[in-house]
Amino acid sequence: xxxxxxxxxxxxxxxxxxxxxxxxxTYLRIMYGLGxxxxxxxxxxxxxxxxxxxxxxxxxxxxxxxxxxxxxIFNIERYKPxxxxxxxxxxLGYSLVVVALLYDLGRPDRIxxxxxxxxxxxxxxxxxxxxTLYSTVLFLEFIPVVFxxxxxxxxxxxxxxxxxxxxIAGVLLSTLHQSSLGSLYLIVPEKLYPLWYSPLxxxxxxxSAIAVxxxxxxxxxxxxxxxxxxxxxxxxxxxxxxxxxxxMSAYLWLRFLDMARRDVFGLLLRNRTETWLFALEIGxxxxxxxxxxxxxxxxxxxxxYACVVMILFxxxxxxxxxxxxxxxxxxxxHYIPKWTEVAVTLSIVGAGFAIFRVIAEYFPIFEAHPxxxxxxxxxxxxxxxxxx
Amino acid sequence: xxxxxxxxxxxxxxxxxxxxxxxxxxxxxxxxxxxAEERISxxxxxxxxxxxxxxxxxxxxxxxxxxxxxxxxxxxxxxxxLGPVVYDAEKCMGCRYCLQACPFQVPTYEWNKRLPKMxxxxxxxxRQSQGKQTACAEVCPTxxxxxxxxxxxxxxxxxxxxxKPGQYYGKIYGVKEVGGTSVLFxxxxxxxxxGLRTNVPQEALPDLTWRVLDLTPDIVSTGSILLGGIxxxxxxxxxxxRKEGRRK
Ligand code: SF4
Ligand code: SF4
Numbered sequence: 001x002x003x004x005x006x007x008x009x010x011x012x013x014x015x016x017x018x019x020x021x022x023x024x025x026t027y028l029r030i031m032y033g034l035g036x037x038x039x040x041x042x043x044x045x046x047x048x049x050x051x052x053x054x055x056x057x058x059x060x061x062x063x064x065x066x067x068x069x070x071x072x073i074f075n076i077e078r079y080k081p082x083x084x085x086x087x088x089x090x091x092l093g094y095s096l097v098v099v100a101l102l103y104d105l106g107r108p109d110r111i112x113x114x115x116x117x118x119x120x121x122x123x124x125x126x127x128x129x130x131x132t133l134y135s136t137v138l139f140l141e142f143i144p145v146v147f148x149x150x151x152x153x154x155x156x157x158x159x160x161x162x163x164x165x166x167x168i169a170g171v172l173l174s175t176l177h178q179s180s181l182g183s184l185y186l187i188v189p190e191k192l193y194p195l196w197y198s199p200l201x202x203x204x205x206x207x208s209a210i211a212v213x214x215x216x217x218x219x220x221x222x223x224x225x226x227x228x229x230x231x232x233x234x235x236x237x238x239x240x241x242x243x244x245x246x247x248m249s250a251y252l253w254l255r256f257l258d259m260a261r262r263d264v265f266g267l268l269l270r271n272r273t274e275t276w277l278f279a280l281e282i283g284x285x286x287x288x289x290x291x292x293x294x295x296x297x298x299x300x301x302x303x304x305y306a307c308v309v310m311i312l313f314x315x316x317x318x319x320x321x322x323x324x325x326x327x328x329x330x331x332x333x334h335y336i337p338k339w340t341e342v343a344v345t346l347s348i349v350g351a352g353f354a355i356f357r358v359i360a361e362y363f364p365i366f367e368a369h370p371x372x373x374x375x376x377x378x379x380x381x382x383x384x385x386x387x388x
Numbered sequence: 389x390x391x392x393x394x395x396x397x398x399x400x401x402x403x404x405x406x407x408x409x410x411x412x413x414x415x416x417x418x419x420x421x422x423x424a425e426e427r428i429s430x431x432x433x434x435x436x437x438x439x440x441x442x443x444x445x446x447x448x449x450x451x452x453x454x455x456x457x458x459x460x461x462x463x464x465x466x467x468x469x470l471g472p473v474v475y476d477a478e479k480c481m482g483c484r485y486c487l488q489a490c491p492f493q494v495p496t497y498e499w500n501k502r503l504p505k506m507x508x509x510x511x512x513x514x515r516q517s518q519g520k521q522t523a524c525a526e527v528c529p530t531x532x533x534x535x536x537x538x539x540x541x542x543x544x545x546x547x548x549x550x551x552k553p554g555q556y557y558g559k560i561y562g563v564k565e566v567g568g569t570s571v572l573f574x575x576x577x578x579x580x581x582x583g584l585r586t587n588v589p590q591e592a593l594p595d596l597t598w599r600v601l602d603l604t605p606d607i608v609s610t611g612s613i614l615l616g617g618i619x620x621x622x623x624x625x626x627x628x629x630r631k632e633g634r635r636k
Contacts, residue, residue: 031502033498036500106481114481187593
């Protein structure tokens, strides 16, 4: 038997370096505690792992519930071909958020405590419950893929029977914790910079999560079409991009109104880091939103992709601004993540991509189920455009 | 009866006896080097700060409606009826939301331990429930730190201001701040000049979250009816269409 060595490409080399540094960072985290592995302090207790891995991670996984709602609850069946990748991303996303939490919690061995020690007044408690329950829901939404692969029809039927309540529960749980991540910051009115602190944080987090869910779906479809040599469902994605543009406009309008009501526009005249990073965040959201109103942009795979990436970066900028930029002045601390924090974060992201690829290769993620071949679907596939 | 601490900055001579008493009560090391650190940390639960020729103590304020208690997901922090806000290290999972949320930046974390705990002053809950004084009040040579019943201490503070209005800034810190605290401060100058946070809200912070969390049951019930309804309608429409299609 001949052993086939994997080809060494630039990406694989980078991935290996990232993973190795992540492993070393993990060793430091275990041996020297949070102090040895992070730049966190008493005045700045939440850093990159909360700001990016958790806040962004959960948000970027919002495609799962968004698409389930679109396809199964609103019954817009033509989006079915991209439902499975979205559910898989969400499931992986939440699993990785839990991994990140294991790094971030001072006592990861007690991650299960909120399940038996209750404090319903705590937003964190609600988030813990919702994330646990929703991960279970995602698991159940994903598992049919495995059953299909091995041809287990009995369990497939069971899951099918509970699928409607399951989906509704999933959408509700997502609604609750996506908004709750914003509520986490309601309690720091004197610390979070007024450009970001708002009583509407939960609502703003929720709407942006849905927008990001749509963006991630487009982003993934684009990538998977390249990676797996499939045709891109361009008309599908273009109409999704239209919804995205409207949603982003609503979001930006709401933020604008909220800032006007709180009378904080004056702050924008100050030459401070906050002002510039705020401008960056808003710019990354406004520009693609405007562009997406053009039919030409929506129908061009490259431009569509660029817009969606901008929105994703705008979203990440927003969450990091809330979690880091906005908290610095109020806490009287300066925070720059340590290399170990970055290494762990990158490793987690890298692992996410790699696992997605492996699963997508071995399980029926991109092919539709045989008896689900709806006529509309064939039509969309026929007029879709290949990306090259 | 709710217990409290009254700290009168005008009486404080900066001898740091309270720091020593506190360290002893917790079994924490204390020497000149630690005494020179003018901030609270996981190995120093109270600190005397120097502000020009004035002194000011830092310790947990033992809020009437504590933010830390409301945010802790596992209920490791509790407000006792006696007044102190106490901590159960066995429950704590180290999420550090209490550090993030406390308006006075009081809780600290054992960053460099492998099995870390959160740490903060507990107003000597055990000593006080046995009828003893807090360690800091017991050792204070000038009476700048006084431990007693909150109402009585408040009355005493008001009396001190009334008797020597020239010596005091006319307000008591801790009456209204975040809805009231069990640690009260008197000062000769406006409070921000002795390092106290004066931008904290005058209402209890937990309400800010509760207003939203309280909507959860409504969101769940309305949401499930709404989603169920939408599903039912759209699905029926699909079924009808399918049936009609077949008949044709
Ligand atoms: S001062 Fe901070 S730690 Fe102390 S009771 Fe209030 S919120 Fe909790
Ligand atoms: S760090 Fe511990 S005490 Fe503080 S909020 Fe988290 S679980 Fe509660």
